[in-house]
Amino acid sequence: MGHSRLRKLLFDDSDEDEIMRRVLKGSTSQRKRRLHIERDRLASHKRLYLDYFADTPIYPPHLFRRRFRMSRSLFLCIQSKIETYEPYFIQKRDNAQRLGLSSLQKITATLRMLAYGVAVDFMDEYVRIGESTTIESSKKFVKAVVDIFSKEYLRSPKNEDIARLLVNGERRGFPGTLESIDCMHWK
Structure with missing residues:
Protein backbone atom coordinates (compact mmCIF):
# COMPACT_ATOMS: atom_id res chain seq x y z
CA MET A 1 0.00 0.00 0.00
CA GLY A 2 1.41 3.42 -0.94
CA HIS A 3 2.34 6.02 1.70
CA SER A 4 -0.18 8.55 0.41
CA ARG A 5 -3.01 6.02 0.60
CA LEU A 6 -2.01 5.06 4.15
CA ARG A 7 -1.84 8.73 5.14
CA LYS A 8 -5.34 9.28 3.72
CA LEU A 9 -6.68 6.36 5.75
CA LEU A 10 -4.98 7.56 8.94
CA PHE A 11 -6.49 11.04 8.73
CA ASP A 12 -9.86 9.79 7.49
CA ASP A 13 -12.68 10.56 9.92
CA SER A 14 -14.74 7.52 8.81
CA ASP A 15 -15.53 4.90 11.40
CA GLU A 16 -12.81 2.38 12.22
CA ASP A 17 -14.69 -0.58 10.73
CA GLU A 18 -14.88 1.10 7.33
CA ILE A 19 -11.17 1.96 7.45
CA MET A 20 -10.27 -1.64 8.31
CA ARG A 21 -12.45 -2.95 5.47
CA ARG A 22 -10.65 -0.70 2.99
CA VAL A 23 -7.21 -1.64 4.35
CA LEU A 24 -7.93 -5.37 4.25
CA LYS A 25 -9.66 -5.24 0.91
CA GLY A 26 -6.92 -3.24 -0.80
CA SER A 27 -7.37 -2.05 -4.32
CA THR A 28 -7.41 -4.32 -7.35
CA SER A 29 -4.68 -2.31 -9.01
CA LEU A 48 -11.81 -39.50 -19.87
CA TYR A 49 -13.87 -42.20 -18.14
CA LEU A 50 -15.94 -42.97 -21.25
CA ASP A 51 -12.85 -42.94 -23.49
CA TYR A 52 -10.79 -45.41 -21.46
CA PHE A 53 -12.32 -46.66 -18.20
CA ALA A 54 -16.00 -47.48 -18.83
CA ASP A 55 -17.14 -51.11 -19.07
CA THR A 56 -17.16 -50.70 -22.84
CA PRO A 57 -14.70 -47.84 -23.47
CA ILE A 58 -14.59 -45.90 -26.72
CA TYR A 59 -10.91 -46.76 -27.27
CA PRO A 60 -9.94 -50.46 -27.30
CA PRO A 61 -7.31 -52.00 -24.99
CA HIS A 62 -4.47 -51.84 -27.54
CA LEU A 63 -4.91 -48.05 -27.82
CA PHE A 64 -5.04 -47.73 -24.03
CA ARG A 65 -1.78 -49.66 -23.82
CA ARG A 66 -0.16 -47.52 -26.51
CA ARG A 67 -1.28 -44.23 -24.99
CA PHE A 68 -0.66 -45.02 -21.33
CA ARG A 69 2.30 -47.41 -21.84
CA MET A 70 0.60 -50.01 -19.64
CA SER A 71 -2.52 -52.15 -19.48
CA ARG A 72 -5.76 -50.74 -18.10
CA SER A 73 -5.72 -53.27 -15.23
CA LEU A 74 -2.22 -52.13 -14.21
CA PHE A 75 -3.31 -48.48 -14.36
CA LEU A 76 -6.33 -49.22 -12.13
CA CYS A 77 -4.14 -51.17 -9.69
CA ILE A 78 -1.71 -48.25 -9.43
CA GLN A 79 -4.62 -45.79 -9.08
CA SER A 80 -6.17 -47.82 -6.27
CA LYS A 81 -2.90 -48.05 -4.32
CA ILE A 82 -2.09 -44.38 -4.87
CA GLU A 83 -5.56 -43.28 -3.68
CA THR A 84 -5.22 -45.45 -0.57
CA TYR A 85 -1.77 -44.09 0.22
CA GLU A 86 -2.13 -40.40 -0.72
CA PRO A 87 -5.42 -38.59 0.12
CA TYR A 88 -4.54 -35.85 -2.39
CA PHE A 89 -5.71 -38.17 -5.19
CA ILE A 90 -9.19 -38.74 -3.74
CA GLN A 91 -11.78 -36.53 -5.43
CA LYS A 92 -13.06 -33.92 -2.97
CA ARG A 93 -15.26 -30.85 -3.00
CA THR A 110 1.14 -37.26 -14.66
CA LEU A 111 1.58 -40.53 -16.55
CA ARG A 112 1.23 -38.93 -19.96
CA MET A 113 3.78 -36.30 -19.05
CA LEU A 114 6.18 -38.99 -17.88
CA ALA A 115 5.49 -41.30 -20.83
CA TYR A 116 5.71 -38.71 -23.59
CA GLY A 117 7.87 -36.00 -22.04
CA VAL A 118 5.31 -33.33 -22.94
CA ALA A 119 5.12 -29.91 -21.31
CA VAL A 120 2.94 -29.44 -18.25
CA ASP A 121 0.71 -27.03 -20.15
CA PHE A 122 -0.10 -29.66 -22.79
CA MET A 123 -2.29 -31.66 -20.39
CA ASP A 124 -4.77 -28.81 -20.01
CA GLU A 125 -6.27 -29.38 -23.46
CA TYR A 126 -7.53 -32.94 -22.91
CA VAL A 127 -7.48 -33.60 -19.18
CA ARG A 128 -8.48 -30.02 -18.27
CA ILE A 129 -5.98 -29.67 -15.47
CA GLY A 130 -4.01 -26.51 -14.77
CA GLU A 131 -0.23 -26.20 -14.79
CA SER A 132 0.28 -25.83 -11.04
CA THR A 133 -2.07 -28.74 -10.28
CA LYS A 139 5.35 -34.59 -7.34
CA LYS A 140 2.85 -36.38 -5.11
CA PHE A 141 2.47 -39.25 -7.59
CA VAL A 142 6.21 -39.88 -7.88
CA LYS A 143 6.67 -39.75 -4.10
CA ALA A 144 3.76 -42.16 -3.57
CA VAL A 145 5.01 -44.58 -6.26
CA VAL A 146 8.47 -44.66 -4.69
CA ASP A 147 7.02 -45.15 -1.19
CA ILE A 148 4.54 -47.86 -2.26
CA PHE A 149 6.45 -49.80 -4.90
CA SER A 150 10.15 -49.31 -4.15
CA LYS A 151 10.63 -52.44 -2.03
CA GLU A 152 9.27 -54.69 -4.77
CA TYR A 153 9.95 -52.97 -8.07
CA LEU A 154 12.66 -50.37 -7.50
CA ARG A 155 15.07 -52.71 -5.77
CA SER A 156 18.19 -54.29 -7.19
CA PRO A 157 17.33 -57.52 -9.04
CA LYS A 158 17.88 -60.82 -7.26
CA ASN A 159 19.72 -63.69 -8.97
CA GLU A 160 16.39 -65.31 -9.90
CA ASP A 161 15.21 -62.02 -11.46
CA ILE A 162 18.38 -61.72 -13.54
CA ALA A 163 18.12 -65.32 -14.76
CA ARG A 164 14.44 -64.85 -15.72
CA LEU A 165 15.16 -61.57 -17.55
CA LEU A 166 18.10 -63.06 -19.45
CA ASP A 182 9.74 -49.93 -22.89
CA CYS A 183 9.72 -53.02 -25.13
CA MET A 184 5.97 -53.08 -25.56
CA HIS A 185 6.19 -53.03 -29.36
CA TRP A 186 8.03 -56.39 -29.41
CA LYS A 187 5.91 -59.51 -29.64
Whole structure:
Protein backbone atom coordinates (compact mmCIF):
# COMPACT_ATOMS: atom_id res chain seq x y z
CA MET A 1 0.00 0.00 0.00
CA GLY A 2 1.41 3.42 -0.94
CA HIS A 3 2.34 6.02 1.70
CA SER A 4 -0.18 8.55 0.41
CA ARG A 5 -3.01 6.02 0.60
CA LEU A 6 -2.01 5.06 4.15
CA ARG A 7 -1.84 8.73 5.14
CA LYS A 8 -5.34 9.28 3.72
CA LEU A 9 -6.68 6.36 5.75
CA LEU A 10 -4.98 7.56 8.94
CA PHE A 11 -6.49 11.04 8.73
CA ASP A 12 -9.86 9.79 7.49
CA ASP A 13 -12.68 10.56 9.92
CA SER A 14 -14.74 7.52 8.81
CA ASP A 15 -15.53 4.90 11.40
CA GLU A 16 -12.81 2.38 12.22
CA ASP A 17 -14.69 -0.58 10.73
CA GLU A 18 -14.88 1.10 7.33
CA ILE A 19 -11.17 1.96 7.45
CA MET A 20 -10.27 -1.64 8.31
CA ARG A 21 -12.45 -2.95 5.47
CA ARG A 22 -10.65 -0.70 2.99
CA VAL A 23 -7.21 -1.64 4.35
CA LEU A 24 -7.93 -5.37 4.25
CA LYS A 25 -9.66 -5.24 0.91
CA GLY A 26 -6.92 -3.24 -0.80
CA SER A 27 -7.37 -2.05 -4.32
CA THR A 28 -7.41 -4.32 -7.35
CA SER A 29 -4.68 -2.31 -9.01
CA GLN A 30 -2.31 -3.09 -6.13
CA ARG A 31 -3.20 -6.77 -5.69
CA LYS A 32 -2.07 -9.38 -8.14
CA ARG A 33 -5.06 -11.41 -9.30
CA ARG A 34 -4.89 -14.98 -10.58
CA LEU A 35 -6.57 -15.75 -13.84
CA HIS A 36 -9.39 -18.23 -13.30
CA ILE A 37 -10.29 -20.50 -16.20
CA GLU A 38 -13.46 -22.54 -15.85
CA ARG A 39 -12.31 -25.92 -17.13
CA ASP A 40 -15.48 -27.97 -16.53
CA ARG A 41 -13.73 -30.67 -14.52
CA LEU A 42 -16.73 -32.96 -14.41
CA ALA A 43 -17.19 -33.04 -18.19
CA SER A 44 -13.47 -33.73 -18.55
CA HIS A 45 -13.64 -36.60 -16.06
CA LYS A 46 -16.69 -38.04 -17.81
CA ARG A 47 -14.97 -37.86 -21.23
CA LEU A 48 -11.81 -39.50 -19.87
CA TYR A 49 -13.87 -42.20 -18.14
CA LEU A 50 -15.94 -42.97 -21.25
CA ASP A 51 -12.85 -42.94 -23.49
CA TYR A 52 -10.79 -45.41 -21.46
CA PHE A 53 -12.32 -46.66 -18.20
CA ALA A 54 -16.00 -47.48 -18.83
CA ASP A 55 -17.14 -51.11 -19.07
CA THR A 56 -17.16 -50.70 -22.84
CA PRO A 57 -14.70 -47.84 -23.47
CA ILE A 58 -14.59 -45.90 -26.72
CA TYR A 59 -10.91 -46.76 -27.27
CA PRO A 60 -9.94 -50.46 -27.30
CA PRO A 61 -7.31 -52.00 -24.99
CA HIS A 62 -4.47 -51.84 -27.54
CA LEU A 63 -4.91 -48.05 -27.82
CA PHE A 64 -5.04 -47.73 -24.03
CA ARG A 65 -1.78 -49.66 -23.82
CA ARG A 66 -0.16 -47.52 -26.51
CA ARG A 67 -1.28 -44.23 -24.99
CA PHE A 68 -0.66 -45.02 -21.33
CA ARG A 69 2.30 -47.41 -21.84
CA MET A 70 0.60 -50.01 -19.64
CA SER A 71 -2.52 -52.15 -19.48
CA ARG A 72 -5.76 -50.74 -18.10
CA SER A 73 -5.72 -53.27 -15.23
CA LEU A 74 -2.22 -52.13 -14.21
CA PHE A 75 -3.31 -48.48 -14.36
CA LEU A 76 -6.33 -49.22 -12.13
CA CYS A 77 -4.14 -51.17 -9.69
CA ILE A 78 -1.71 -48.25 -9.43
CA GLN A 79 -4.62 -45.79 -9.08
CA SER A 80 -6.17 -47.82 -6.27
CA LYS A 81 -2.90 -48.05 -4.32
CA ILE A 82 -2.09 -44.38 -4.87
CA GLU A 83 -5.56 -43.28 -3.68
CA THR A 84 -5.22 -45.45 -0.57
CA TYR A 85 -1.77 -44.09 0.22
CA GLU A 86 -2.13 -40.40 -0.72
CA PRO A 87 -5.42 -38.59 0.12
CA TYR A 88 -4.54 -35.85 -2.39
CA PHE A 89 -5.71 -38.17 -5.19
CA ILE A 90 -9.19 -38.74 -3.74
CA GLN A 91 -11.78 -36.53 -5.43
CA LYS A 92 -13.06 -33.92 -2.97
CA ARG A 93 -15.26 -30.85 -3.00
CA ASP A 94 -13.72 -27.39 -2.95
CA ASN A 95 -14.86 -24.49 -0.75
CA ALA A 96 -17.65 -23.69 -3.21
CA GLN A 97 -18.84 -27.33 -2.86
CA ARG A 98 -17.88 -28.15 -6.49
CA LEU A 99 -16.27 -31.51 -7.15
CA GLY A 100 -12.55 -31.24 -7.73
CA LEU A 101 -10.37 -33.19 -10.12
CA SER A 102 -10.63 -36.97 -10.03
CA SER A 103 -7.71 -39.29 -9.47
CA LEU A 104 -8.14 -40.43 -13.09
CA GLN A 105 -7.46 -36.88 -14.27
CA LYS A 106 -4.50 -36.27 -11.96
CA ILE A 107 -2.84 -39.63 -12.62
CA THR A 108 -3.52 -39.50 -16.37
CA ALA A 109 -1.89 -36.06 -16.63
CA THR A 110 1.14 -37.26 -14.66
CA LEU A 111 1.58 -40.53 -16.55
CA ARG A 112 1.23 -38.93 -19.96
CA MET A 113 3.78 -36.30 -19.05
CA LEU A 114 6.18 -38.99 -17.88
CA ALA A 115 5.49 -41.30 -20.83
CA TYR A 116 5.71 -38.71 -23.59
CA GLY A 117 7.87 -36.00 -22.04
CA VAL A 118 5.31 -33.33 -22.94
CA ALA A 119 5.12 -29.91 -21.31
CA VAL A 120 2.94 -29.44 -18.25
CA ASP A 121 0.71 -27.03 -20.15
CA PHE A 122 -0.10 -29.66 -22.79
CA MET A 123 -2.29 -31.66 -20.39
CA ASP A 124 -4.77 -28.81 -20.01
CA GLU A 125 -6.27 -29.38 -23.46
CA TYR A 126 -7.53 -32.94 -22.91
CA VAL A 127 -7.48 -33.60 -19.18
CA ARG A 128 -8.48 -30.02 -18.27
CA ILE A 129 -5.98 -29.67 -15.47
CA GLY A 130 -4.01 -26.51 -14.77
CA GLU A 131 -0.23 -26.20 -14.79
CA SER A 132 0.28 -25.83 -11.04
CA THR A 133 -2.07 -28.74 -10.28
CA THR A 134 -0.28 -30.95 -12.80
CA ILE A 135 3.08 -30.17 -11.20
CA GLU A 136 1.70 -30.84 -7.71
CA SER A 137 0.07 -34.09 -8.90
CA SER A 138 3.32 -35.22 -10.48
CA LYS A 139 5.35 -34.59 -7.34
CA LYS A 140 2.85 -36.38 -5.11
CA PHE A 141 2.47 -39.25 -7.59
CA VAL A 142 6.21 -39.88 -7.88
CA LYS A 143 6.67 -39.75 -4.10
CA ALA A 144 3.76 -42.16 -3.57
CA VAL A 145 5.01 -44.58 -6.26
CA VAL A 146 8.47 -44.66 -4.69
CA ASP A 147 7.02 -45.15 -1.19
CA ILE A 148 4.54 -47.86 -2.26
CA PHE A 149 6.45 -49.80 -4.90
CA SER A 150 10.15 -49.31 -4.15
CA LYS A 151 10.63 -52.44 -2.03
CA GLU A 152 9.27 -54.69 -4.77
CA TYR A 153 9.95 -52.97 -8.07
CA LEU A 154 12.66 -50.37 -7.50
CA ARG A 155 15.07 -52.71 -5.77
CA SER A 156 18.19 -54.29 -7.19
CA PRO A 157 17.33 -57.52 -9.04
CA LYS A 158 17.88 -60.82 -7.26
CA ASN A 159 19.72 -63.69 -8.97
CA GLU A 160 16.39 -65.31 -9.90
CA ASP A 161 15.21 -62.02 -11.46
CA ILE A 162 18.38 -61.72 -13.54
CA ALA A 163 18.12 -65.32 -14.76
CA ARG A 164 14.44 -64.85 -15.72
CA LEU A 165 15.16 -61.57 -17.55
CA LEU A 166 18.10 -63.06 -19.45
CA VAL A 167 15.94 -66.00 -20.59
CA ASN A 168 13.17 -63.60 -21.71
CA GLY A 169 15.69 -61.44 -23.58
CA GLU A 170 17.22 -64.42 -25.33
CA ARG A 171 13.78 -65.80 -26.26
CA ARG A 172 12.94 -62.43 -27.87
CA GLY A 173 16.17 -62.32 -29.84
CA PHE A 174 18.21 -60.12 -27.50
CA PRO A 175 20.70 -62.46 -25.83
CA GLY A 176 22.64 -60.97 -22.92
CA THR A 177 20.19 -58.13 -22.26
CA LEU A 178 18.14 -57.77 -19.11
CA GLU A 179 15.28 -56.09 -20.99
CA SER A 180 14.31 -52.55 -21.74
CA ILE A 181 11.77 -50.61 -19.74
CA ASP A 182 9.74 -49.93 -22.89
CA CYS A 183 9.72 -53.02 -25.13
CA MET A 184 5.97 -53.08 -25.56
CA HIS A 185 6.19 -53.03 -29.36
CA TRP A 186 8.03 -56.39 -29.41
CA LYS A 187 5.91 -59.51 -29.64
